[in-house]
Amino acid sequence: MNFQIFFLGSSYSLQPWEYLIPVLLGGTCGTFIGIVFLEIKKKNCLLTQSQSHLLNLIDNAFILTQSIDTAGIILNVNKTWEITLGYTKSEVMGKSIFEFIAEEDRTNYNAAMENALTGETARVQFTFLDKASEKVFVDGYTNCWFENGKPVSTHAVLKNSNTNHQREKMLKLSATVFEYTNDGIFVTDNNGHIIMANEAISNLTGYSKNDLLGITPINLISREENVKHILEDIYDAIQYRKPWQGEIISSAKNNNNFHAFLKLMPVKDDAGNSNHLIGVLNNITGKKEADKR
Known part of the structure; x- marks a missing residue:
């Protein structure tokens, strides 16, 4: 059962236990404090919904996102990352990101991470190896999350550039065939x-x-x-x-x-x-x- 109260021209619906706040405190003061309590509750609810919507958007975006700690251990990846590389989140969580990067690109990736740890937003271009050991070329940016002035983790937003990468390779191949x-x-x-x-x-x-x-x-x-x-x-x-x-x-x-x-x-x-x-x-x-x- 809900109680309906009116205050300063606005209507509020209260749960029974929430109705006790203005009753126990009494009068206009109690009602005012109760309404403030409800407004805070409503804003927190909206904030939670907004955060949930944002997380859902990130998880189902067409871009790959990943969170890596300062030692290179995977903390989180989104759904697109899983689909693109063929791994489930549980298969990669806690593993080194370098296990999934082509050997020839590990040095470049590590250099980009070091730049990010200084506070820069670093450009990253490297090749993942998916579950079938096929190469997936990605391009994007990574930055660092700091707590108390210390780097905690890096977060990257990546675009699957295989189509462009393959097109570039085919153009080079075509140019070679054309000339020779x-x-x-x-x-x-x-x-x-x-x-x-x-x-x-x-x-x-x-x-x-x-x-x-x-x-x-x-x-x-x-x-x-x-x-x-x-x-x-x-x-x-x-x-x-x-x-x-x-x-x-x-x-x-x-x-x-x-x-x-x-x-x-x-x-x-x-x-x-x-x-x-x-x-x-x-x-x-x-x-x-x-x-x-």
Whole structure:
């Protein structure tokens, strides 16, 4: 059973034991003290709810959070940390954080922790090893909690950067393949002009990279030795960034033309627009001569 009282235009609901406060103290003074008591209780309740909401938000955020003591022992991790690395909280609590960091990144991580222990907010970039021993690259910040002027624990907020890290690795790999493959490769802009060319196409045609940049791929084709409709199809593919492939006679800088296989492939963006064209040129003179024999 609740009691309803009114004080200074506001209504308050009291439990029976709470109602005794104003009754025992009596009068307006007792009522006032009782209301102050209730207001404190209400604010504490709201604060508890707010803290609970914040903890729940942190625990289910898309970021990884971790608390580590000054000796590197794991004190707490959130749900995203568990899901990302495949461990449960009970499996990692009380263990050294270094057990879960790739060996090559432990020194860097330790240096960041030392900076955090001085009071700095330190940037951290390192690689976790998940439960399946797969690498998970993370990027974030860590700072330190102090009590009585002494460092107690570090707290980190981390973002899983595997997608960006993998993309960077793939870009480097693609650049290596582009530069060292035996196939001549070029890339055109949306006007059909070559904006990138690898070493192989320079070796095939005798044109330097500087010679190739800014010209159209049609300049690499012998106008005299190719059938007219092939030239028209290639020109159309370059102008409108459409796929095409076939055998051609390629024009070399030293007039030592050669049989080649040309493949043109449009590159589409996220909106489906073709803004670039990739061309791959292979010298097939040896194959053609072998076929004649």
